Amino acid sequence: MTSLLEQAEQTLEKAQSGINPRWYPRYHLAARAGWMNDPNGLVWFDGWYHAFYQHHPYSIKWGPMHWGHARSKDLVHWEHLPVALAPEGPADKDGCFSGSAVVDGDTLALIYTGHKFHGSVDTDDNLYQVQCLATSRDGIHFERHGMVIDTPPGLHHFRDPKVWREGEYWYMVVGSRVENTGQVRLYRSTDLREWHDEGILAEAEDDMGYMWECPDFFTLGGKRVLMFSPQGLAAEGYKNRNLFQSGYLLGEWQSGQPFSHDGQFIEMDNGHDFYAPQSFLSPDGRRIVIGWLDMWESPLPEQQDGWAGMLSLPRELSLGDNNCVLIKPAAEVTALRGNYYPAPAHNLNNQKIFVASDADAVEVLLTWERNASTAEQYGIALGEGLSIYVDNQAQRLVVDRRYPEFSLEGTRSIALPADSTLSLRIFIDRSSVEVFVNEGEACLSSRIYPQPGQRDLILFANHGTATLKDAGYWSLNK
Structure with missing residues (x-):
């Protein structure tokens, strides 16, 4: 009998040959075909970076979750590997949901949520989510060990x-979710099996959400x-303009x-599309984060092309002088x-420059001299659908997609930093834009869908002057 994997x-293998490449990313990680959402199991193991992800290989829509898998030597050139997990056990019969990966000696361990219904799927009363374990020596083929943590009494999410x-x-x-209150629960183990x-x-507290998904807990610059x-x-x-957000709380913690x-909950990305970020450590000790470059219930036009969803660029975190997390x-x-x-x-004076x-x-570098710029709006546009600009009247940096x-x-925006210069690194791929502000002070990420002939880059200044x-x-190579 053919296994689900x-x-x-x-x-x-059949579906990827039929992909329409017009919006398929040149340098971001996306599934070969079908559906992708949360990044899972980001880890360095045996000389490779591994990225697993929530994946439905059978359609362009969310379905029974599998774990897709890719690896890279450098975080930017990815090689697709066979699907790592499929919902084929009693603990995960309705989906292998999100989780993480750790290196235990010479073994790569995946810890993930088994999603299952006991009875009708029409009610959460029948939903049970448990934590499961799978291990591998080669980083490609995994042995499943089943459930290691059962659903706590009274919980379903x-x-x-x-x-x-x-x-x-x-x-x-x-x-977890207790009635309409989101929580993060903590467990401890010596062997990854008994917790x-x-x-x-x-x-x-104070209307901070009914469910806290994809928690991650780490040390950065001496803070938790x-x-x-x-x-x-x-x-x-x-x-909080998107359906759901991603962000962090900063504090102190010791075991016990x-x-x-x-x-103070601080959003990690202020664009239209960023969710479920997960962090890991690089071999040289940097804290790297990758997120899902989409948002739930937002249209995904690439579904008509045989695929859906992609991951963000890898981002390095550090702690700034003001105890805010810097992301670049x-x-x-x-x-x-x-x-x-x-x-x-x-220098632009009420004009557009090709x-x-x-x-x-492409990766665009722009450093605006704000003190020398009087234009009501100035920035850069990609065709008629995307513009990234300073609104001098509102004193905000705006990402506008149409x-x-x-x-x-609609627009997403941040308050302009206090500096007299505004430095932007803008990464444009076939269907995404990621804007990084002033060496990590903020970022804004959104999906974009230019039609043919709508990819000209234009600098502009409206109603006044702007100085760069x-x-x-x-140009960026795949």
């Missing part, structure tokens, strides 16, 4: 384990960071003690750079 591989080693113990955080319940690490994706936050002005934090592209991203093309002009055509894989044919319209200290772009 073999069936998934056969399906993908209990998922997304993130495991790390600290001292003599393994620790695990798991997201001791350490209680609640953190939980929602609880990174998670809360569901159910109300929009407030410019904040409560997590002490100030309660991982250093490895510069390996993609090809030729550099300086901008044709650095920069490049057919920009489907693809009405796909019901994708530095400007140009690199």
Whole structure:
């Protein structure tokens, strides 16, 4: 009998030849075909970076979750590997949900949520989520060990384990929901198989969400960071504009003690599309994060092309002087750079200046002199669908996308930093844009869907002048 893993591989091999490449990323990781969402099991093992991800190989829509798998030597050039997990056991019969990976000696261990219904799938009363283990010596083929943590009494939503080693113990955080309150629960183990319940690490207060998905807990610059994706936050002005958010709480923690934090939830990305980020350590000790470059219930026009969903660029985290997490592209991203093309002009006076055509894989560098710029709006546009600009009146940096044919319209923005210069690194791929601000102070990520002939890069200044200290772009190689 053909296993579910073999069936998934056969399906993908047939489907990937039919992909329409018009929006398929040139340098981001996406599934060969079918559906992709959360990154899982990000880890360095046996000389390779491994990225697993939530995957439905049989359709362009969310379905019974598998774990897709790719590996890379440098975080930017990815090789697809066979599907690692399929829902083929009693503990995960309805889906292998999100989780993480750790290296245990010479073994790669995947810890993930088994998703199952006992009875009808029409009610959460029949839903049970348990934590499962699978291991591998070669990093490709996995032996399943079944459930290692059962659903706590009275819970139904209990998922997304993130495991790390600290001292003599393994620790695990798991997201959960108690009625309409999101929580992160903590566990401890010596062997990844027997786990001791350490209680609640953190939980929602003051309308901080009914479910906390994809928790991650790590040390950064001497502080403890609880990174998670809360569901159910109300929009407030410019904040929390997406259906769900991803962000962090900063505080202090020692084993056996409560997590002490100030309660200030800070979004990690202010664009239209970023969710379920997961972190890992590079071999040289950097904290790297990758997220899902999409948002639930947002249109995904690439579904008509045989695929859906992609992952963000790898991002390096550090702690700034003001105790805020700085987020910038991982250093490895510069390996993609090809030729550099300086901008044709650095001064704009109520005008538009052509920069490049057919920009489907570029990194743009712009450093604006804000004190010398009086224009009401100034920035850069990609065709007629995307513009990234300073709104001088509102004192905000804005990402504006306009693809009405796909019901994708609207802006996301951040308050302008206090500096007199505004430095932007803008990564444009076939269907995405990621904007990094002032060496990590902020980032905004959104999906974009330019039609043919709508990829010209244009600098502009409206109603006044704008001055660039530095400007140009690199073509990026796959």
